[in-house]
Structure formats: C-alpha cells, structure tokens
Amino acid sequence: MRRLAGWPGAAASGLVLALVLAPLGAVLWRAGGAGWPEPADWAALRFTLWQAALSALLSAALAIPVARALARRRFPGRDLLVLVLGAPFILPVIVAILGLIAVFGRSGLLNAALGPLGLPPLPIYGWHGVVLAHVFFNMPLAVRLILQGWLAIPAERFRLAASLNAPVWRLLEVPMLARVLPGTLAVIFLICLTSFAVALTLGGGPRATTVELAIYQALRFDVDFGRAVTLALIQVALCASGAALVQRARLPDAFGAGLGRSVQRWDGGHVLDALVLGLAMLFLLSPMTMIAWRGAPGLLHLPPEVWGAALRSLLVALAATALTLALALPIALWGRSLGTFAALLPLATSGLVTGTGLFLLVHPLIAPRLVALPVTVLVNAAMALPFAWRALAPAIEAAEAGHGRLADSMGLRGWTRLRWLLLPALARPLGFAAGLAAALSAGDLGVIALFAAGDQATLPLMMARLMQAYRMEAAAGAALLLIALSLGLFWLFDKGGRRAAA
Amino acid sequence: MHRTIAGLALGLIAGPALAQDSASQTLTVYAPDYFAFESGPGPAIKQAFEAECGCTLDYVLGEVVPQILLEGDRTEADIVIGIDSTQAAQARGTGLFAPHGVDAAALTLPIGWEDETFLPFDWSYLAFVYDTEAVDNPPTSFAELIARDDLSIAIQDPRSSVSGLSLALWMDTVFDDAEQAWADLAPQIVTVTPGWSESYGLFLDGEVDMVLSYTTSPAYQRMAENDDTVAAAIFDEGHYMTIELAAQVAGTDNPELAQQFMDFIVTPQFQSMIPTANWSYPAALPREDWPEGFRELPIPDSAIWHDEETAAERRDPAIEAFRSGMTR
C-alpha cells in the first residue's frame, strides 16, 4: 500500500549521494588512484580512534551524575540549565575553542587560580586539550540522551521502590543505563571521529593528528590528492563502522524531545546533586561567558566588513536550512534504507575532500569564487542533513505508529496525509531540525575557505582572517556576533516549531 | 614577515580582495592573505601600480602554491607573488611560469641569485623570538635551546606551514640526528600550531616564552606596536634563510602588463613598501635605504640557505624526523 509517493525521497537521496560521491570521485580521478596508507596515516588512524573512544567515555561518565541530578531535582533555573545543555553542540567550533583557551589555557582563568596555590599549570595543548574540547561539545549531548532514559522510567516504579525501601540505583537505574549508554557512547564516538578544527587548534603536535587533519595537511599544503583520497576512504570506512555501531545500539531520542519534567523521588543526595550541577554549569558556562566578556568591547569596534559578512552568513544559513529540510523531509518520509544511508553519509565524509572535489568539478566551467556562496550552501546543507534527518525520522515513525491506521482507514494518502497527519505532528521536530541546520551552517567555516573570496567572506571566515591578522579584539567581537547569530537562529526556529505545535 | 599560512581556519584560498572596476585591462595577482589583506603591503602596491599602468590590479587571496597546483593550466593568475623558496620546486613543477625577465643586478640579497623564473621580492631569517622581560638569558645556540628545559616555545607545523617546514629543514641541517634533536626539543614545545599567526598570537598572549618567527619580527613590535620587549635569539649555528618569490604566468592574456609588474617589483617604490608592511627585508634595496628599525636589527653570523633542489630533496626526511622525534 503506497501512502506517499516515493520519488521525492529517492530524488533527494540521489542528490545527496551525488553531492558526496561525485567530488570524492573527482579528487580520485585527479589523483589517478589511491595509494596504500603510510605509517603516519596509520598513526593518525590510531589517534583518531583512541581520542574518539576516550572522548565518548569521559563525556558519558561525566554526564551520568548530571543527568541523574537533573532527573530527580526540581529547582528554579532548571529549564535554563536544560537550555544551556543545548548550546555547546551548536556553538561554532572556532568560537568555542577561543572560549576554552580563555578558561583552560596557560594564562586562562583556571591556571590563574591554580598558580597562587603553587600548582603547576595544566596544559591545554595536546591530546588532553582535544579530549577536553570534545567533552565540552558532547557531554551536554550525553546528558540529554541519558536524561531521556531517566525520564522514561515510569514514576510508579520509583514509588514502588520507595515503598519497598529498595535500592533505586541497582533496581531501576543500572538497567536503564545499560540500555541507554551504548547508544550514547556510539553517537559521541561517531561525532568525534571526524574531528578537525579541534585537533587542528588544540592538538599541539604530530601526536594528536586525526585523519581529517591529515587530509587537510595532504590537501592544503602538500596538494597530494592521492594521499587525501586514501585518507578520505579510510575515514569513510571508519565512520561507516561507527554508524553501524550507532544503529545497533539503538540511539535514544534526544533530539527535540521534551526534557521539562523531573521525577519525584525519595532518596537523598541533595548536596551532591547541587555540587554536580554547579560544576557542570561552571564547566559549560565559563567558556561562553569569557567569549561574551572578551567580545563585548570588540563589538563596538567591528570593522564594517564584519557586518556584511554577518549578513552573508545569515543568508547562507537560511538557504542551507531550507535546502536541508527539503532534503531531510522527503528522505525521512521515504523511510527506505537507501535514504538512511544517504542521510547519514555526510557524517562520514570529509568536508575538505567534498569542497576540493567540488572545486575540481566547478573549475573547468566557471571561476570557483563566483559560486562560492551557492557551493557553501550546498555543502552546509549536506553536513547538517544527518542531524535534521535524525530529528525527523523518529517523529514520523511515532506519528505513523500512533495514527497511521486511522489515517489509512480514512483514506488519507499523498499530500493529504502529509498535510493532515504528518506535518502537524512534525512541527516541533521540523523547527528543531531547522534551528540545528541554521546554527551549524552559520557557524561553519566550511568550504567557503576553499573557494572563498575576499569580498564574499562569511562571518566565521572573517573571524579567522581577523585572528590571522592578529586583530584579536575585533576577532573576539566577531566571535560574539557569530555566537549570537548561531544561537539566535536556533532559538527562533525551535521556538517557531514549538509554537506551531502548540 | 607576516606569515599566515594555513590559518586557524582551513586553508584559505580566497577570491578577489578588492574592488573590481573593470578598466580596460586587468592584472590578476595571486597573493597570500598577509600580503594582500589591509594590513599588508598589497593595497599600497595596487594603488601605486594602477597609477603607473592605467589598468586594474586584482588580488586573489589565498595560499598561492596549493592554489596553482589545484588549478593547473586553467589558472586565472597573471602573476603569482609570495611563493616561498622552500616551495619553489613544487611551483616550478607546474610548468606554468615564464622567465621573469628582470635584471638580477638590481637584487641586494646576501646570496647571489641566478634563477630566471622566480624573482625574489623580500627575505628574512627564521628565528626564535622572545619576550625580553620574561627571558633574561636567551639561548645563544640551537644546541642550547634544546637543552633549556626552562623555556616554553610555540612552533608551526611543518606539515601545514612554510615556516614550520623551514624549521624542519633548519634542524635537518644543524643536527646530525635531527630526529633526536626533535625528541630533545619536544618537552619545551607547548604547542605546534598550523600556521604562524596562531603561534605568534600565543606568544603575545604570554602563553609561551619563545615563538618560531623571523629576525625581522622585533622590528614590527618596535615600529608598529611601540613595544621594545621583543627580540630574536641569534644562534651560533646560523639561521635558515627564507626568500619570497614572484613569477609571471606563461599563459597570461596580458604579457606586457605582467612584465611591467615584474619590473615594478624591483623598483625602490615597491621595495620601500616591503619592510614596514610585510615586515621583512626588501630584496632589491640597499641597506642604507632600509628604515632605521631594520638597520638596527642584529644579523646572524651565518646564513643557512637551501637551493630549491636541496629543499625539495630534504623535505620528506626533515618532516619525518619531526614526526618521529615528536611522537617518541
């Protein structure tokens, strides 16, 4: 029984596959084939796996107490905290790194506090810096995923456990964690596999070279297409295995789900929970506060071209968002495994290889800088696709499971089904997915850097240029503007979705 | 010399920097960001050249060597400026360039220059610069730097920046066992950044005592920032010399204009804009015409210079020594 036409989903999937595979093919063709990895490439592979595993473990381990405290406490500001937990994931990476250095760098807040105590400074450069940044980005995601598990435990069970005076932890929480943790670990592991900007900035040397960073070095300095392709293929294989792990482990639904409730319980630990939440807030908020603190003075002295760049970023983000939804929605509605593959593939691909491949494809036809912005929109949309798809697919499944038969019995098909059954049920996840796509796109340095143009720079590129020209105050101001743009876009879209759903 | 190779950003191949009035003829010049960005010499050079030629000069910003390697013979460039001498062999390998056609007698480099394709326009020595208020007994040799565990330094990655690559070649020349030297230096290295600007930024922020830069960097601190506290440590073993080159593209649509620009490079007008905007030594200007701040800079006793074949030949072993020494 065909309820919706399949061709839009098939077409969108085909488009995504072409967008990802054609550039890879172009680079492969230009290289004349891929070589066998060198020892340095194997070292990069080992480090990539190791840092991703460690980042996932630490993020999840630290997230457990935070999620538990959030699950069992109701206090003023709790909603704000849940909101803050959403921020790091959509924070532009280069901005977040700036904030992390301001707090954890050698002359940052933490070491300034340690110094008078006679403690040696903590280093931020090296693998520990890479892992620290990954924990900053992903621990909140882990909290949201695990909190979801906690809130899924029915309140009656806590009441039952309390009346029996039974150990809640062993009886209810350990089994829940055993169910939720594998998926949480797998998804963070997957996200950290393609880490680039973090390793580039905080890696601090050849020891901390990820595969994506090695691709960058091969492409941008050596211009060694063969090696870049070899590394890109390693990365695809790596991430495909990672994605298989995620599928197997059944990811809990953290994207867009409501986390507003807390469960009433009768076990103690108030002080511990307050401590845990306080530390988590400090860890997450201090880098963001430092960005605001350092950026506010710069905001007044922004070079005029920064505003143009901000406008360009806004337009790129909006166009990429529209395109992301136009791809994600038909693919999610299609529900075929080819669609799932296409939607997840961008997670595994190197943005640099895609960008370079597009450059090679476009160059014979037209001056690449003339299409810098459209190409950026295209690649940003592809990069946001996996997340948008993840937000939509479960909601579609839920809507079909809940009211699919009713819709069938009333003969709702095609556009009518979309209009009356699916779109209204999707308002919230659509808003969330749009917010995510807009924020990720606005904050992404991305391929614009490959094609880019002096007079077409986006805000992240402008910020990077200001940093290179060592105009740190203006760069900090641009960073603040960029954060405001990213978070603001997310908030607006998410809010819009919630309002439409209400 | 303001090196901004491979920024914190991804590599920056960039588009036209400045206005695009389409005059009768347009000369397209590929130039590094640091050269063509507002704080570099690019804008003034554009203005001066446009006044002379009655044409339009457009910069395309980015890393010039990767860019032309990527574009091959479809490149739009008429002129490529800012090719580092350590990358000259790679650039020459494209076969894109025509002879520069300029009389080498105008050059004032400390070494002789006979290459007919690449024309030097500035040069400097690689050096570790330090904060004179934080370091009161700077090392006087590379061997001493390696032994000095009390110093913290920031360097650039040889796999993503020419200054980093130059350092690897420098150590490859100075030490018999470069890999061991890297292993000995590793504890002092706080971080290896992808490009020059990040390292130098860390140094200015006080995150490190010393940074890999150029002997001409203190001139910038003194003249532009009015800061007397930065100096270059001069090493007994000699300093690696780096020269920046320009070349004209053989397939240009504007051969006369391109030649006119090549000739312009060695004029005093062009050369006098180099020191205080690119913060390096001009390649065709007698020392007595340098700004005072540059004449005062201490000069290393001996220069280490690799011609492009040597640089290309030693490149892979030097990078491998860095990689294995640092990961030991």
Add this chain to the structure above:
Amino acid sequence: MLQLEDLVLAQGDFRLQADLAVPGGGRVAVLGPSGGGKSTLLAAIAGFIAPQRGRILWQGRDLAPLAPGARPVSMLFQDGNLFPHLTIERNLVLALDPRGRLTPERRARIEAALARVGLAGFGPRRPSALSGGQQSRAALARALLSERDLVLLDEPFAALGPGLRAEMLDLVTEVLGAAGRTILMVTHAPDDALRLGDLALVVDEGRAAAPTGVEALLRDPPPGLRNYLGH
C-alpha cells in the same frame, strides 16, 4: 450484508477461520477471550490484514482489491481515534473530504453531527481539551458523518467507566443504529453485548461462529464462552 466466505486469517502461528454472514443493519457484539482473534477479525474486514484464503464481501462485492481508505468501513480503535494536532472540526471534516477542506456547508454538517452526540460547540477545540468520553463521542460523530455503512468498533470505550460506557453504547445504537449502519463491536463484557442489544458472535479457538441473538447466546453460552464468562 457482510459475508465472510471460507475466510482464513493467519498471523504468525495464529490462525482464525470464519464462514458467516451479518445482516445489513445488524448490531453485532464480538465476544471471546483475550487473544482469541476478535481484533484480527475486525482488522481483516477493515483491510489491514490480507486473508490467507477466502473472501470478504459487502453487499455481494469482494472487498479484497480495496485499500482500507476505500472500503465502506469506519473504524474506531482502542485509542488514537482523533489526530491530536488537529481541532475536532478538522478531524471531522476528513470524514467528508479526505483533502480536509472546510466549507460552510460542511461546517454545518459537522456542527449537526456534534450536536447529535452532545458536543455542540466543541468544533474548534483540540482533542487534548476533551475528556475521554467526549473524545469517544467526537469519534462517533465522525463515523456518523462518514456515511460508510459498516462501522467497526475495536473496544473504543474500554477505558471508560461503566456508566459512561453504557451511555456511549446507547449513543451508538441511537445514532449509528438509527442511521441504518451495520455495526461490529469487540467487547469483553456481556453487559455491553446486551446493551447493544441485537446479535453476538463468539470468536474462540481459532474460529468465529455465526452471529446469533445475544440474549439467547448469553442465556445458554457454548462451552468456550461459558469458561470465559466464568459460569
């Protein structure tokens, strides 16, 4: 008339046979133990399960080629009978026009149907603003509007209290029965069957028996039903 001709339904290991007829306008309570196949029988008539063998005929016409939405069937499920994100009015108009266009004429018909089930003026509300009983009434109003002759009720009132359930059953008889609809209703409770007050059929041990008078059936239940009723 609804005819199940030599029908065999299979789901995994479970098999259900039926060979029976329900007279047009009949109100049939479908009785039997849990897991006996009552819901399976309704799902097959509605078109959600394809028979392994046999035919389902309505007024002599084979329903097999028709998708669920094209069958002359209105179905009320155990839950989820209204789209939660649409107003009652929007929910109901879908019974008149699958494309959901509201015209003044349709509005009037919806309002009349709502009035008929005691929900006058509830059109603009969302289902979440209605009580469980009110939601059931709204679903009945939709079945009334849809003008499909066969109404299948798969325990839609199971979650309601006894008083409210009796009220709903009266409404079914009063509104749908009076409109001449043929009704099949799955239920566990003999009282509900009596309340529906016409026929009953027993589904047990892989067989659906032909419908008989409900009072006679309950007075002298067959062995399977007797066990189930606890006599």
